[in-house]
Amino acid sequence: MTIEICKLTKKYRRGLRRICLAVDALDLDIKKGEVFGFLGPNGAGKSTVIKLLLDFIRPSSGTARINGTAAGDPTVRRVVGYLPENPFFYDHLTAEEILAFGGRAARMDKKHLSKCSDALLERLKLSHAKKQRLRTYSKGMVQRTGLALALIHDPEICILDEPMSGLDPLGRRMVADLIIDMRKNGKTVFFSSHILSDIERVCDRIGILNRGRLLYCGGMKDLPAGTGGLEEAFVKLIENDEGANGGQHLVTG
Amino acid sequence: MDNIWLLAKITYKEGVRNRILHGILIVAFLFSLFDLVFTQMFAHDISKVAVDLGLSTVSLAGLAVIFFMGINLLAKDFERRTIYMVLSRPIARWQYVLGKFMGLALMVGTAVCILGFFTTAAVKTAMWMAPEHAAQNFSWKIFAVSIGFSYLSLMIVTALAQFFTSITTSSYIALLVTACTYFIGQNVELVRKTFVDQQETGWAFRVLIEAVSWIFPNLQAFDLKRAAGYGLPIEPLTLLWVALYGFAYIGIILLFTVFFFQRRELT
Numbered sequence: 001m002t003i004e005i006c007k008l009t010k011k012y013r014r015g016l017r018r019i020c021l022a023v024d025a026l027d028l029d030i031k032k033g034e035v036f037g038f039l040g041p042n043g044a045g046k047s048t049v050i051k052l053l054l055d056f057i058r059p060s061s062g063t064a065r066i067n068g069t070a071a072g073d074p075t076v077r078r079v080v081g082y083l084p085e086n087p088f089f090y091d092h093l094t095a096e097e098i099l100a101f102g103g104r105a106a107r108m109d110k111k112h113l114s115k116c117s118d119a120l121l122e123r124l125k126l127s128h129a130k131k132q133r134l135r136t137y138s139k140g141m142v143q144r145t146g147l148a149l150a151l152i153h154d155p156e157i158c159i160l161d162e163p164m165s166g167l168d169p170l171g172r173r174m175v176a177d178l179i180i181d182m183r184k185n186g187k188t189v190f191f192s193s194h195i196l197s198d199i200e201r202v203c204d205r206i207g208i209l210n211r212g213r214l215l216y217c218g219g220m221k222d223l224p225a226g227t228g229g230l231e232e233a234f235v236k237l238i239e240n241d242e243g244a245n246g247g248q249h250l251v252t253g
Numbered sequence: 254m255d256n257i258w259l260l261a262k263i264t265y266k267e268g269v270r271n272r273i274l275h276g277i278l279i280v281a282f283l284f285s286l287f288d289l290v291f292t293q294m295f296a297h298d299i300s301k302v303a304v305d306l307g308l309s310t311v312s313l314a315g316l317a318v319i320f321f322m323g324i325n326l327l328a329k330d331f332e333r334r335t336i337y338m339v340l341s342r343p344i345a346r347w348q349y350v351l352g353k354f355m356g357l358a359l360m361v362g363t364a365v366c367i368l369g370f371f372t373t374a375a376v377k378t379a380m381w382m383a384p385e386h387a388a389q390n391f392s393w394k395i396f397a398v399s400i401g402f403s404y405l406s407l408m409i410v411t412a413l414a415q416f417f418t419s420i421t422t423s424s425y426i427a428l429l430v431t432a433c434t435y436f437i438g439q440n441v442e443l444v445r446k447t448f449v450d451q452q453e454t455g456w457a458f459r460v461l462i463e464a465v466s467w468i469f470p471n472l473q474a475f476d477l478k479r480a481a482g483y484g485l486p487i488e489p490l491t492l493l494w495v496a497l498y499g500f501a502y503i504g505i506i507l508l509f510t511v512f513f514f515q516r517r518e519l520t
Contacts (some may be wrong), residue, residue, distance in 0.1 A: 054341055056519040074345040082341035088333040092270035093263060098338075101263050105342035106258060116358075149338065 002157055002188045003030040004052065008062035010048055010212070022048045024212040025062065030190055030205075032156075035183050037199040038192040040209035041238055046192040047085060048212070050161050053190075066157065076107055081155035085162045087146030091135035094111055095145050097154045098134065106153035113152070116192055120148045124174065139166045147175065158182060160191035164198055178200050196230050208234060211240045256344045257352040260297055264326065269363060271442040273322050278367055278431025280386045281314040285371035292379045299386035301482035303379035306479045307372030308399055311365060315407040316435070318364045320428060323357045324414050328424030336519060350415070354507060357411050362404065369400045390484030398492065399477035405499040406475035413470070419514045438472035441465060470502050 010023040023045045030036045040046050051057045053064050055072045064071040067079060091099055096117060103113035121127045124144040129137065134145065143166045150158060163179075164172045170196070179202045187249050193199055199206060200220060208216040215237045216223070223233040268274060288306040292299050330336040330353075375426070380387045413434050416425040441519060445466045448454045454462075474495050480487050 051520070054337075056337065056340065058518065074343050076343075077341060078343040080341070082337070084337045084341075085336060086334070087338065088335045089338060090263060090267040090335060094268050097263070097266065101259055102342060104259050107255075122278055146338075150341075 002032045002190055003028070003048070003190060004063075004065040004068075005029070005053075006063045006065075008049070008052060008064055009060045010045075010052060010057065011060040013128060017102060022212050023052070023059075026209075026212070026214055026216065028207060028217065030188060031189055033183065033186045034204045035179060035189040035202055036191070037203035037206040038190065038209065039194075039196070039206055039234060040192075044209040045212040046209055048060050049209070050082075050107060050159055050192065053159060053204045054080070056084065057202045078082040078153075079156040081150035081153065083146045083158075083160045083163050085165065085248075087142055087149075089134045089142065089145065094131050094133055095121060095137075095148065096130045098149055102149045102152045106155075116152060116154070117148075123178075124148050140168060140171050143167055144171065144174075147178070150177070155187070157188045157190070157248060162193055163191055164193055164195050164197055172198060196234065200230050206230075206235055210238050213241070215241055254468045256342075256348045257355060260339065260344065260352025261355035261359060264353055265363075268322060268326055268356065268360035271322060273325075274318060274364065276359070277314055277317050277321070278364065278389070280317075281310055281368050282371050284310045284314070287373040288372075288375040289378055293382070297386060298388075298482075299383045300376065300380050300388050300391055303376045304396065304482040308403060308481060309377050311368045311372055311400055312403050312407070314368050315361055315365055315403065316410065317363055319357075319407060319410050319414055320432065323361065323411055324418060324424055324428050324431065326357070327353060327415055327418040328427060329516060331418070331422070332424065334519075340519070346515050349515055350419070350507060350511050354357040354412065354415055354510075357415070358408055361407050361411060365400065365407065369397075372400070384399055388482065388484040390486070392481075392484055395477065395484070395487060396481045398487070402475040402477050402492075402495065402499075405496065406470075406472050409438075409470045409472065409475075409499060409502055409506070412503045412510070416506050416510045419510050419517065427472045434469060435472065437465070438470045440473075441469050442471050442473045461505075471498075475499065 004156050005026055005028040008023055008026040009021070012020045012022055027051065028036040038046050038049070044180065051069050052059055053066065054077070056075070058072070059083075066076045069076045099120070100113060103117065106112075108116070118127070121130050123149060126141060126144055126148065134142065137145065147160075147163060150160065163175050166233070167175060176198055179191070182189050183202075183204075203220065205217070205219050207214055215235075220230060223230065226238070271286070285307065288303055288310065291306060292303045299374075336349075341345070343354075346440050373396070410431065414427065414431040417430045417434075418424065421427045421430070445462055448462050450458050477487065479485065
């Protein structure tokens with residue numbers, strides 16, 4: 001397994017006594033070369049799981065491993081590319097400099113890095129602005145720069161948090177094509193999204209999360225019978241779960 | 254070491270391209286010009302006044318760089334989550350702390366070099382205009398050492414600013430606490446001398462003052478303005494101890510920063 005999540009739990013303390021459960025004993029395995037879509041309503045715990053995988057936050061219990069190594073080990077991130085939900089960069093640096101930083105941190109040699117950087121910026125239609133400071137970029141351009149930074153070192157595993165957010169239809173198409181290409185090249189992609197049509201188009205398997213619990217994990221064709229497509233299935237699963245656990249607080253993270 | 258240097262480089266670039274830094278340097282340049290005009294109003298000790306004002310400009314402008322830029326650069330990493338861009342690479346948290354510190358040290362160092370140049374030019378011009386009022390034993394070496402020690406004290410403030418930014422959630426709180434610590438650091442030695450050596454001071458107060466003087470940095474020790482202005486000799490051994498104290502203090506603060514930052518949740 002490329003990503004192994006075992007009984008992963010994250011609790012947040014709210015005030016002195018209240019404890020909120022953001023992720024509840026999550027078990028999830030993602031195989032090498034698969035595109036896994038992570039779905040859930042706002043506050044379901046998708047970003048929390050991603051932050052746990054990248055060691056931004058620490059689990060209350062359970063484990064997360066990437067390529068067999070604990071997610072807390074920084075060296076494991078040599079094979080990981082990550083795009084945050086709303087990427088922000090240093091305002092006064094250029095896209096070229098940001099990519100140089102990302103590539104050098106992953107131990108790429110300068111010549112190869114320069115080639116990869118130019119090719120990636122070309123593909124993401126950022127070549128014309130590569131020497132421009134990032135504070136002059138539009139939201140879509142920042143999102144694409146984030147994607148370029150995630151991919152600069154040709155990572156084995158890509159973890160993308162809402163990669164389509166802030167992009168116009170053309171940009172979304174570009175990202176979807178990139179994900180499909182990554183699958184063709186044997187890369188593993190783990191991404192969260194609200195855009196169900198994109199998930200349907202590119203994912204091998206999906207996981208549906210609500211209140212930190214995994215309600216469904218499997219292929220698109222294995223969805224409960226009679227639900228009529230991903231959207232229907234998603235709404236039904238969430239509604240059933242809300243009915244069973246109404247009144248509990250959601251935690252965003 | 255590579256990762257630390259990479260991070261230092263982008264922190265430095267981000268800092269020196271910021272307009273706030275340019276603004277601070279322009280104000281400092283104007284202060285140096287003012288230094289020249291102001292010294293002409295004195296009949297005696299012109300070089301002392303020029304050196305005093307010049308070195309004060311270096312310290313104050315350096316502090317402004319730390320307060321308005323350094324803390325802002327550090328806090329933005331947490332507030333705007335730019336830290337995700339860094340820590341999603343194979344960079345350990347201790348490397349992040351050291352890389353950021355090194356970048357800020359380079360940025361403040363660049364500012365101090367430029368300010369030092371302005372100040373040296375202002376002092377030199379003041380002395381050229383009134384050579385008879387220059388201190389008899391004035392030494393450019395001590396003047397340069399004085400700028401160096403100003404820089405070292407600014408590095409202590411930078412390390413403290415980074416520590417407070419790492420443990421607080423707001424840049425305003427970090428700024429306030431750093432400014433308070435700076436103020437205490439500037440006066441702690443004076444307070445200690447005033448109260449601890451007096452017989453009538455109660456033991457509890459004496460212990461408290463002693464404890465405070467150990468916790469807060471004694472920034473007064475790095476102030477060599479008097480020696481530079483009057484051309485007084487300085488014991489090399491004293492300088493060595495003060496420098497060692499400065500480096501040790503920075504090292505300890507960075508260790509604390511790493512310790513707390515390792516445990517911080519980046520939500």
